[in-house]
Amino acid sequence: MILVTGATGNTGSALLEELRARGIGPLRGLTRDAVGARLPERVEAVEGDLARTESLKPALDGVRSLFLVPHLGPDAETLIAARQAGVEHVVLLSSITVQTHPHLGPAARNLAVEQLLKTSGMTWTILRPTQFASNALWWADTVRAREPVRAPFADIGLPTIHPADIASVARVALTEPGHFRRTYTLTGAARITPRQQVAAIGQTLGREVPFAETSRKEAHRRMSTALGDEVADAVLDVTGGDVNDELLKVHDTVSRITGAPARTFLQWASENSAAFC
Template structure:
């Protein structure tokens, strides 16, 4: 049995479906089981990662589990899993743990990585760059105006398809050879926000407008909320203002399939923008 926490999230949803489709027994953990939309045969359980002491039965019979670095009480969750006999954990961290380790996000991610590394479970760490799905924040603008109006231009960024994060997680949870590994993940190409808007337009079958707002006061407000430059560079959805780490070959090297491009994500999720 494999436990997927945050099972209704961007990555968890793909992972549940991939594991189930490959014939593995899957238990999906969520705070609200009524909202879970999972394939028939997947066990859905309610649980709160901020209260690991309540998760003992959730881990019964589980051999490995998937967790996000933003998991509530990760230390307690790891102890509960270990006590239940779980052998393996796959943690989604972030590429900023390598590129911006002194940022708030980088430090928090490195701390989560330390916790899984010092647990007695076999650990695999995934470090994805910007998510392609971040542009869902543009959906209302696209539906109502046909125009995307970001606050700044942003830099070219190899956004990663959440399904590729799930694919790496599935391999690490179900086959040997991944213990102790740290995998950096990106998409196959570097795109600016304007490039992403163009790809969304192609998926929709109509041209979309693109117009930067340059709202200085809003930018200043966001900057004041950010504890550091790296955090500020990620606060505008769909716009990455951090220098690209470059394109990695991790997805293809581990899964045997090329990384999915942003255009594929747009085509698969075009309904969100109509």
């Protein structure tokens, strides 16, 4: 039995869909709302809240492999519960910032979970993706309202990754041999700037989407309401305010592990165009 946490999220939903499409199972998806979750066919939706470890018992029952989205509860307790339930292998969704920006709070928290997992008694595979293409959903309301998308660092390109590529690597790590005790840095195949992302969204909508570069200060003011000061600053650093060679580098890990080229931002935009119109 494979349990996927974050089953309704960007990566977890793609992972369940890919596992199901390949006839892999049995599969279980963790959600806080099993009725509303609408998971893929033949995936058992099990209710549980990572913030309440005792609620995870039904979801963990019989599970041998776990895809873990961290920071949704006390990860140390979750790992202990998983180990006690008989989980043998955990694929952890971490972040490239562990290696590019280890001084930032969110990166340090990811490193801490990686270390907890490595000493948990279970075997592990760690995924360190760069920024997700799905972060462009931040702009969906603005695009729908036909207002200009305002973003900082307009012409700094990062090798943004399609969440389905993270899912594809997770699927291989969960189901094929050779991926225990490995850490994978995951990026898309090419760098793309915010300006180019907005143009790609416009291309899929068949109209020009206006774009206006904004200052870091203005972006911070808007983001800090939802994310808080520290995380807003960290996000701004890693999306253009404090880039370094390792963050800009394109890695071929996705194609090496999955055998398929990494998906493009344009593909993500075209698959998600309904969110923008």
